[in-house]
Amino acid sequence: xxxxxxxxxxxxxxxxPASLFPASSRPRRPLRNIGLVxxxxxxxxxxxxxxxxxxxxxxxLPCCIDLHENPPNLSDRLDADVVLVSRRLGEPVSERHRxxxxxxxxxxxxxxxxxxxARTRMTGGRAxxxxxxxxxxxxxxxxxxxxxxxxxxxxxxxVQLEEAGIDVDQxxxxxxxxxxxxxxxxxxxxxxSPAALMxxxxxxxxxxxxMGGVGRWSALPEIxxxxxxxxxxxxxxxxxxxx
Numbered sequence: 001x002x003x004x005x006x007x008x009x010x011x012x013x014x015x016x017p018a019s020l021f022p023a024s025s026r027p028r029r030p031l032r033n034i035g036l037v038x039x040x041x042x043x044x045x046x047x048x049x050x051x052x053x054x055x056x057x058x059x060x061l062p063c064c065i066d067l068h069e070n071p072p073n074l075s076d077r078l079d080a081d082v083v084l085v086s087r088r089l090g091e092p093v094s095e096r097h098r099x100x101x102x103x104x105x106x107x108x109x110x111x112x113x114x115x116x117x118a119r120t121r122m123t124g125g126r127a128x129x130x131x132x133x134x135x136x137x138x139x140x141x142x143x144x145x146x147x148x149x150x151x152x153x154x155x156x157x158x159v160q161l162e163e164a165g166i167d168v169d170q171x172x173x174x175x176x177x178x179x180x181x182x183x184x185x186x187x188x189x190x191x192x193s194p195a196a197l198m199x200x201x202x203x204x205x206x207x208x209x210x211m212g213g214v215g216r217w218s219a220l221p222e223i224x225x226x227x228x229x230x231x232x233x234x235x236x237x238x239x240x241x242x243x
Contacts, residue, residue, distance in 0.1 A: 031058045031146060035067045035080035035109065037100045043086035046114050050084055050238070053122045057150045071099035078107035082143060086114040090228035101224035110143035110242045111213060113223045117236040125207035126153040130197060133165020136212025140242025141171055144210045147240070149180040155204055158188040159197075159216070194219070194231040201237040213241030 034051055038044045048064070055061045065080060072078055083104050093101075104111060114120055127148060131137055148154060154175060158168040172186055191197045194217050201209045213220030220241050222230040232239065 031062050031081045033065060033080045034062045035065045035078065035083035035100075035104075037068050037083060037097065037104075038066075038086045038114075039068055039091065039094070039097065042116070043088070043114075046086050046116065046120065047084040050112070050114050050120045050122060053120065054147070056123045057146045067100040067103065068096055071096045072103040073099075074102075076103065078103045078109060080107070080109050082110045082112055084112050084114055085223055086116065087223075087233060088116055089233050093225050098225070104224065105220070105243075108139070108243055110140065110240060111220060111223060113232070113235075113239040113241065115233075115236050115238065120238050121207045122147055122238065123150045124152055126155070126205055127151045128201055128204045128206035128209050129154065129156045129171070130191070130200075130209065130211040131156050131158050131160070131168050131171050132212060132216045133160045133167065134212050134215035136215035136243050137171075138166060138212075138242070140210050140212050140240060141174060143242045144240050145178060147208070148175060148182070149178050151182060151207075153183045154185070155206075156184070156186045157191075157200065157204075158186065159191050161216075194222070198231050198235040198237070201235060206237050208238040208240060209235075210240045210242075213243040 031054065034054070036044065036047045038047045051062065051064060062081070067083065127144070129141065156168060156171055156175070160168070168186060172184060175184055189200065191200055197217060211217070211219060219232050219239065220243055222232045223239065223241065226233050
């Protein structure tokens with residue numbers, strides 16, 4: 001379907017349907033602080049390029065916090081609206097990385113995985129959303145709202161096994177009510193494994209992929225702590241994970 005919603009980028013926290021998602025899952029403020037978990041110059045450069053791209057969506061340059069060099073302690077509060085993670089395939093999990101990962105899980109901040117590929121494109125282009133109807137998927141969609149406002153094409157892939165979660169039509173309405181002009185499609189597809197999910201991201205020519213981080217596929221622990229066997233770490237497509 002074609003969605004016409006005016007022009008310009010405004011605060012994505014406004015114009016929300018009041019009863020669409022649980023209140024705890026709605027975005028409370030635009031992106032201000034971005035955490036970085038990146039080891040080495042190449043990983044940091046990829047993350048910083050992505051931050052500059054994201055700044056086009058939010059209309060300002062967020063503050064960056066290096067969580068790898070200065071990982072939070074157990075008692076510290078992680079003040080980050082989103083955390084960018086970049087890891088090489090097979091890169092061992094250091095003690096600093098594990099402390100940062102544990103802090104991310106405690107804070108429930110969304111994670112954007114930036115793979116070691118060519119330049120990441122997070123504004124304009126095409127986004128694909130894997131919708132399983134879980135609270136984790138809701139959190140991912142809410143976290144992606146600033147980016148979705150400036151994305152030209154969005155495809156929601158309904159991957160629910162049964163009608164036990166939030167219906168995909170509600171996710172589509174959430175996106176339709178965002179500011180901006182975009183083309184929105186919805187499709188149903190059975191994806192039985194993480195490998196199939198990542199193949200779908202490539203097949204649909206996604207510039208970035210949005211999904212729940214601790215829902216059906218438990219992608220977030222794989223991104224934070226996984227090894228070379230992880231399909232998620234092998235993907236060339238950026239992944240925005242909510243939890």
